[in-house]
Amino acid sequence: MDRRRFLQHAGCALCAPAADHLIFRVTDAAAAAAYEGLEPAARLKLADMALDLALRAGASYADVRIGRTEQELLRARDRRLEALTSNVTVGFGVRVLVDGSWGFAGSELVEEAEIRRVVGLAIENAKAAQLIQAVPVTLESMPAYREDWRTPVRTDPFSIATDVKAAKLLAINEAALAAGASYCSSLMRFDREEKLFASSRGSAITQVRVGSAPYFEATAIDRQSGRFASRASLAAPRGEGWEYIERYDFLAEAALAAQEVQQKLAAKPVAPGKYDLVLDATNLWLTIHESTGHSTELDRALGWEANFAGTSFVTPEKLGTFQFGSPLMTVMADRSQAGGLSTVGFDDDGVRSIGAEFAIIKDGVFQNYQMAMGQAAFIGRSQSNGCAYGDSPVSFPIQRMPNISLQPNPMPTSLDDLIAGVEDGIYIVGDGSYSIDQQRYNFQFSGQLFYEIKNGKRGNMLRDVAYQGRTPDFWNAMDGLGDVSTYHLGGTLFCGKGQPQQLAPVSHGAVPARFRQINVLNTERTDF
């Protein structure tokens, strides 16, 4: 919107200070309802209006998302609450297909006049894109749905008083400080994302997704040596309510972390070399994310993300034949796992994801890519498998990860069993530094805690450990896997992809696993 139109729209003359009260507006009834709580009939009316405008302007397909996202963030530093913020974002986005080109536009101002303007921009963008559209975009046919879905939550985190949450954070920091940490920082973030998806094919899907993300980090400092170390919580963000925060014993973990970070300061530096590794599930989830999650995204394999996120070493001719990992390795994609950050009834293309779980890797062999609408035909398949997501209603939905999880060993296998099979190795707990190349071959991961394994037993703590590998070599070196009793659901709120970059929440189920002869670095620099 240019400034002049904004002013006209706001009923404001060109800003004589005396006219300032006119800048505030009372929007039409439907939009007001949208701000307050996205009342279903009002949302649907606005969505229908957008779709109707798009089709009348020449779109062969159109969809619209109207959303309201509420977020609460609390951050504490030592014995002090540093930030306490409540955010509400309302917005909508309209996507149109005109003569084989996509056009998209979105706005955080939900009202009729803005919808008219934004639909016009989406159409304009599609027409502009035709200048560089050699091959028209084509879409598979898809069923229409008119359904609702919401995250099963026992206690809505937004129903818990702010002071209760603040007290919880300060108690975590206090527990760490009392147990000897020099410093402790912590935060909690709660999200509720309400979204209506409507399409010109007749879908109208309302979904509510809830998430709770706790975090803390204890730091120890040795002033004499000038060395310091930190140990972050092993708690993962989850698609759950306040019950998750209550269930997890943060105070015990904070006290333990304070002791462990002191041990970390005094730990023996690792000698670089090849080691057998036992990776705890709290570490392995991130390795799964980076090396198997991103490498099996079809838009990357097709070269569409080459300019930023990158491409993939898993090229389409490898479908069904490539030995990605050892026969112990089966990786499933789902949007149905309890507590999963990607758990949802339908993706952002309106594709049903309930009951649509699929294998990405089965018995070590690559089986399928993650796909959004309009991509399946490129690999000779007929349908999207429900992997589209836009990180806000004003973002173009692109292919994003569902929950992607390493399946447990069907044979009874404990963590101790895995460690027992190692003569000289390292056990790594928690996720740390992480980095991987643009085709998802070369990676380097660290962790929070590192322990020697000697003759099948966990030994003393080590420090400065990072492991480096090449994705298929690494996964083919896996010869041990924990059973279902060792399963842990890790995850992140900040998986980045796309331009402009979008951040997606995603969970990864993992079990501890053993890898033979992996390259380990000592990351300490002593030369300056």
Added chain:
Amino acid sequence: MLLTPFEAKAVTGRLLARSKADHCIVRLNGGERINLRFARGNATTNGNQSSLRVTIESRFGQRAGAASVGGLDEQALEAAIARSEEIARSAPENRELLPPVGPQTYPVGAGYDAATAAVRAERLAVVSKPVIDEASRRAIDVAGYCMARHGFDAMATSAGQFAHDAQTGAEFTVTARNKSGTWSGWAGRSDTRFDSLDPARLGRRAIDKAAYTAPPVRLEAGRYTVILESSAVSDLVMWMLWNMNARDADEGRSVFSRRGGGNRLGDKLFQDAVTIFTDPGDPVAPERVFGDEGFPSRRTVWVQDGVLQNLFYSRFWAQEKSREPIARPGSFVMAGGTTTLDDMIRATRRGVLVTRFWYMRMVDAQKLLVTGLTRDGNFLIEDGRIIAPALNFRFNESPVAVLANVLAIGPSERTRGGEREDSVIAAPPLLVNDFNFSSTSEAI
């Protein structure tokens, strides 16, 4: 959407007048962004994104809470005021909370260009097409991103402060790959002015790099003399600036901590010619006119002739240490030298030319050790000329060590790093000794 200073002041004034808190701080920001992407000869995604956000921070004594909401809906804003006051009343006391800043004098911003604010989708497609056409003629695949944005930030406090800053930004980045996927090149730039991007030149540069036909050589991991192009330098230096927090240094948890206590201000940590600063009046990479806490930005020299001159200080920490506050930098300029890229290549007996970095993450805060990879244009240099493409490397290096090992500095230019959008950075190419590549990567 963009609010003028008058409009922003009217909005903040109304909100402050409705506040029942002891103190109130209102922040506004908004804007519009338009983008177009292409890959392998086709448009992929595009979009306009329009935003307007109002954040209200209420304070009762030493208790504070904030609520934000999108748009200017009367009911939503009333609800946000009430919510921020409710949160603040229930918050525990924060002894470090200082009263909001009062009236200030701000520099004039240098980061807004009206022509960039008027760019529409057709323009993005028109400037992208010649790049796609040239790639097609030369049998190369290109994937690119073209963007223009305009926006504003405003802040007002119940103590009488008001600040407004408008910015524009534009970006064109392109990755070129040969048809067999065995080599690639990248070029990119951001600027305040869309008209300064020159996408055709950037496209040619990326395609030229991707068009090398010799197979890439696999070099052994180890320490190399490297020529880092400005994009790679911008990423390394940005990592360092992010970690120049005075409090962290004073508390003993930073590479800038002094053993035994205090920080390393005044130490000669870097090579003589290294100078890094932030300046709201800089014509190439202007800093915003005010920081998060509302005090005015001013020219801040972080490193002068290799000596650490400044760290950033919050108002609280500045008061504790009896210093002036310095805002966390949102931009920087690394001063340039006179050695051209070609001169650097000619001066290198054996080394590696690095186009850009990727996926940089902290490994060890103790030494600010960062890992990452080279990407899209790594070349072996021998006896003063480029010999062949070289397989990418993973590195484990510290920007502090890199800036101590600088051999020559090229002209500083507005550039764009590997991962960070909307960065406002001017950096030179550097010739650097002893850069630590820890392994090779076969990723192209």
